[in-house]
Amino acid sequence: MSGTLILVRHGQSEWNLKNLFTGWKNPNLTEQGIEEAKKAGRQLKAAGYAPTVFYTSALRRAQHTLDLILDELGIVNVVITRNQALNERDYGDLSGLNKDDARQKWGEEQVLLWRRSYDVPPPGGESLKDTAARTLP
Secondary structure: OOOOOOOOOOOOEHHHHOOEOOOOOOOOEOHHHHHHHHHHHHHHHHOOOOOOOEEEOOOHHHHHHHHHHHHHHOOOOOOEEEOHHHOOOOOHHHOOOEHHHHHHHHOHHHHHHHHHOOOOOOOOOOOHHHHHHHHOO
16 A cells, blocks of 8 residues: 555553643553554554554654554564654643643643644643644654
8 A cells, every 4th residue: 555654643651541741751551552552553454554664753652552563563674763853742841740630720721722722832842833843844
Protein backbone atom coordinates (compact mmCIF):
# COMPACT_ATOMS: atom_id res chain seq x y z
CA MET A 1 0.00 0.00 0.00
CA SER A 2 2.43 2.57 -1.25
CA GLY A 3 1.99 6.16 -0.16
CA THR A 4 -0.07 5.37 2.91
CA LEU A 5 0.61 7.36 6.08
CA ILE A 6 -0.24 5.52 9.29
CA LEU A 7 -0.52 7.61 12.46
CA VAL A 8 -0.75 5.81 15.79
CA ARG A 9 -1.13 7.35 19.23
CA HIS A 10 0.76 5.70 22.07
CA GLY A 11 -1.03 3.17 24.24
CA GLN A 12 -2.32 4.08 27.70
CA SER A 13 0.44 5.39 29.95
CA GLU A 14 0.69 5.26 33.74
CA TRP A 15 -0.18 8.96 33.83
CA ASN A 16 -3.19 8.53 31.51
CA LEU A 17 -4.46 5.97 34.00
CA LYS A 18 -3.96 8.43 36.88
CA ASN A 19 -5.68 11.27 34.94
CA LEU A 20 -2.54 13.41 34.96
CA PHE A 21 -1.43 15.95 32.38
CA THR A 22 1.50 14.30 30.66
CA GLY A 23 2.92 16.37 27.82
CA TRP A 24 6.69 15.91 27.64
CA LYS A 25 6.96 13.83 30.81
CA ASN A 26 7.98 10.23 30.29
CA PRO A 27 5.76 7.69 32.07
CA ASN A 28 5.76 4.08 30.95
CA LEU A 29 2.91 2.25 29.27
CA THR A 30 0.46 0.35 31.46
CA GLU A 31 -0.41 -3.28 30.77
CA GLN A 32 -3.49 -1.97 28.95
CA GLY A 33 -1.28 0.36 26.91
CA ILE A 34 0.98 -2.53 25.97
CA GLU A 35 -2.01 -4.57 24.83
CA GLU A 36 -3.41 -1.59 22.89
CA ALA A 37 -0.11 -1.28 21.01
CA LYS A 38 0.02 -5.00 20.26
CA LYS A 39 -3.59 -4.92 19.06
CA ALA A 40 -2.76 -2.04 16.71
CA GLY A 41 0.08 -4.11 15.28
CA ARG A 42 -2.18 -7.13 14.80
CA GLN A 43 -4.81 -4.97 13.10
CA LEU A 44 -2.26 -3.44 10.75
CA LYS A 45 -0.95 -6.90 9.89
CA ALA A 46 -4.46 -8.27 9.29
CA ALA A 47 -5.16 -5.32 6.97
CA GLY A 48 -2.04 -6.16 4.95
CA TYR A 49 0.08 -3.17 5.89
CA ALA A 50 3.86 -3.56 5.77
CA PRO A 51 5.32 -0.13 6.56
CA THR A 52 8.88 0.61 5.53
CA VAL A 53 9.60 4.04 7.06
CA PHE A 54 9.22 4.75 10.78
CA TYR A 55 9.13 7.94 12.83
CA THR A 56 8.45 8.46 16.50
CA SER A 57 8.82 11.17 19.10
CA ALA A 58 11.56 11.27 21.72
CA LEU A 59 9.07 10.07 24.34
CA ARG A 60 9.47 6.58 25.80
CA ARG A 61 5.74 5.70 25.59
CA ALA A 62 5.65 6.46 21.86
CA GLN A 63 8.86 4.53 21.19
CA HIS A 64 7.63 1.54 23.20
CA THR A 65 4.33 1.59 21.31
CA LEU A 66 6.17 1.55 17.97
CA ASP A 67 8.44 -1.29 19.14
CA LEU A 68 5.42 -3.39 20.12
CA ILE A 69 3.69 -2.71 16.80
CA LEU A 70 6.83 -3.69 14.88
CA ASP A 71 7.05 -6.92 16.91
CA GLU A 72 3.47 -7.79 15.97
CA LEU A 73 4.19 -7.04 12.32
CA GLY A 74 7.35 -9.17 12.44
CA ILE A 75 9.44 -6.22 11.29
CA VAL A 76 13.04 -6.20 12.55
CA ASN A 77 16.32 -4.42 11.84
CA VAL A 78 14.82 -1.15 10.62
CA VAL A 79 15.87 2.44 10.94
CA ILE A 80 13.59 4.43 13.23
CA THR A 81 13.81 8.20 13.17
CA ARG A 82 13.23 9.62 16.65
CA ASN A 83 12.65 13.34 16.75
CA GLN A 84 11.71 15.61 19.63
CA ALA A 85 9.76 17.78 17.17
CA LEU A 86 7.20 14.94 17.07
CA ASN A 87 6.60 15.05 20.83
CA GLU A 88 3.06 15.76 21.91
CA ARG A 89 2.23 19.21 23.16
CA ASP A 90 4.05 20.49 26.22
CA TYR A 91 1.55 21.11 29.01
CA GLY A 92 4.11 23.19 30.92
CA ASP A 93 3.08 23.91 34.50
CA LEU A 94 0.11 21.55 34.20
CA SER A 95 2.39 18.53 33.60
CA GLY A 96 2.03 16.03 36.40
CA LEU A 97 -1.13 17.63 37.80
CA ASN A 98 -4.36 15.70 38.13
CA LYS A 99 -6.85 17.05 35.59
CA ASP A 100 -9.67 17.15 38.15
CA ASP A 101 -7.46 19.07 40.60
CA ALA A 102 -6.57 21.55 37.84
CA ARG A 103 -10.29 22.10 37.16
CA GLN A 104 -10.87 22.80 40.85
CA LYS A 105 -7.94 25.23 41.00
CA TRP A 106 -8.52 27.18 37.76
CA GLY A 107 -12.10 26.29 36.84
CA GLU A 108 -13.58 24.01 34.19
CA GLU A 109 -13.74 26.74 31.53
CA GLN A 110 -10.10 27.80 31.91
CA VAL A 111 -8.76 24.25 31.80
CA LEU A 112 -10.95 23.49 28.78
CA LEU A 113 -9.62 26.64 27.09
CA TRP A 114 -6.03 25.52 27.67
CA ARG A 115 -6.73 21.99 26.46
CA ARG A 116 -8.93 22.63 23.43
CA SER A 117 -8.31 26.12 22.08
CA TYR A 118 -5.93 26.47 19.19
CA ASP A 119 -3.86 29.42 20.31
CA VAL A 120 -4.11 29.69 24.11
CA PRO A 121 -1.24 27.86 25.85
CA PRO A 122 -1.37 26.52 29.40
CA PRO A 123 1.01 28.34 31.78
CA GLY A 124 4.59 27.57 30.75
CA GLY A 125 3.42 25.27 27.95
CA GLU A 126 2.47 25.15 24.29
CA SER A 127 -0.78 25.96 22.55
CA LEU A 128 -1.88 23.63 19.77
CA LYS A 129 -0.74 26.38 17.38
CA ASP A 130 2.76 26.25 18.94
CA THR A 131 2.75 22.44 18.70
CA ALA A 132 1.75 22.55 15.04
CA ALA A 133 4.49 25.09 14.29
CA ARG A 134 7.05 22.75 15.89
CA THR A 135 5.72 19.54 14.39
CA LEU A 136 4.65 20.34 10.83
CA PRO A 137 8.09 21.29 9.42
